[in-house]
Amino acid sequence: MKAMILAAGRGERMRPLTDTLPKPLLEVRGKALIVWHLERLAKCGFKEVIINIAHFGFKITEALGDGSKYGVNITYSDEQNEGALESAGGIIKALPLLGDESFLVVNGDIFCDYDFNPDFDLGDKLAHLILVPNPEHNLKGDFGLKDNLVLNEADKKYTFSGIGYYSTKLFSDLECKKSALAPLLKEAIAKNEVSGELFKKMWHDIGTPQRLENINND
Template sequence: MKAMILAAGRGERMRPLTDTLPKPLLEVRGKPLIVWHLQKLAQNGFRDIVINIAHLGYKIPEALGDGSKYGVNITYSDEQDEGALESAGGIVKALALLGNEPFLVVNGDVFCDYDFDADFDLGENLAHLILVPNPEHNLDGDFGLNGTSVLNEDQIKYTFSGIGYYNPKLFSELEYGKSALAPLLREKIKNKKVTGELYKNMWHDIGTPQRLKDINND
């Protein structure tokens, strides 16, 4: 299974830190955030990684190279000319690099100890989402969970972690261009094509300078 790291975002909430550095290259506990992902992916059996780049994107290949020093092969999906295409749009542009089999996607701005599963079987489903207990900045949550079925509405909702397994067919109706992932997922959830699970171990959304500071001081 291939994996994609979403690393193209501007990181407005992380300014001024992201005025000179892409958010995935900010250091968490002594190493760039995206390096934590690469090392974990390699440890979990992933070898082919796609990374999309936009804001100060050239700095990411400069820092990571072809991935060989991390035990992986990195291919870059370059959005620098058109600007970041958002999550679904970035995946659509990268589909040719990801191939016809299901793949993993992880947001470049989360820090976690989740074990990525290179053998995950989607079956007939279009997506499988990793949900987490709601952090303070998202107390209302995003999706409900009934067993393994993801729900758009429920009494208790959890936060989408930014980690998911996807069948490329999920994106087959989307045209090239800017496109968010959440509306697409909600549409397929209505059709009962999305499963999920609740992950209760370490996970952080590194979305603001204060959150980054808190993690590094923990």
């Protein structure tokens, strides 16, 4: 299984830090955020990693190179000419690099100790989402969860972690353009085609300078 790290976003909420640096290169506890991902992916057994780039993308390629120093092989999906295509658009553009099998996608702006599984089996589902308890900035949550099935509507909702396993079928025949992932997921969830699990260990969304400061001071 291949992994993809979403790293093309502008990081508006992170300004002014992202005025000169792409968000995945911001340091968390002395190390670039994206490096934490690469090292963990390698430790968990992933060999091939695709990274999409747009905002200051050249700085990511300069910093990470081919990935060999982290124990992985990195291929870049370049969105610098189009501008960031958002989550779904970025995945669709990268499909030729991801191949025909299911794949893992990780948001480049989270910090966690989730163990990525290169042998994960989607079965007959189109996606499997990792959900987490709601942080203070998203108390209403995103999705429900019952018997390992993700729900659009539920009395208790959890936050989507930005980690998911996907079938290429979820994105087949879709136009490569700027598009969000949430509408695709909600459509598949309505058809009971998305499974999920609740992850209760360390997870942070590094969405603002204050959150970054809090983690680095923790």
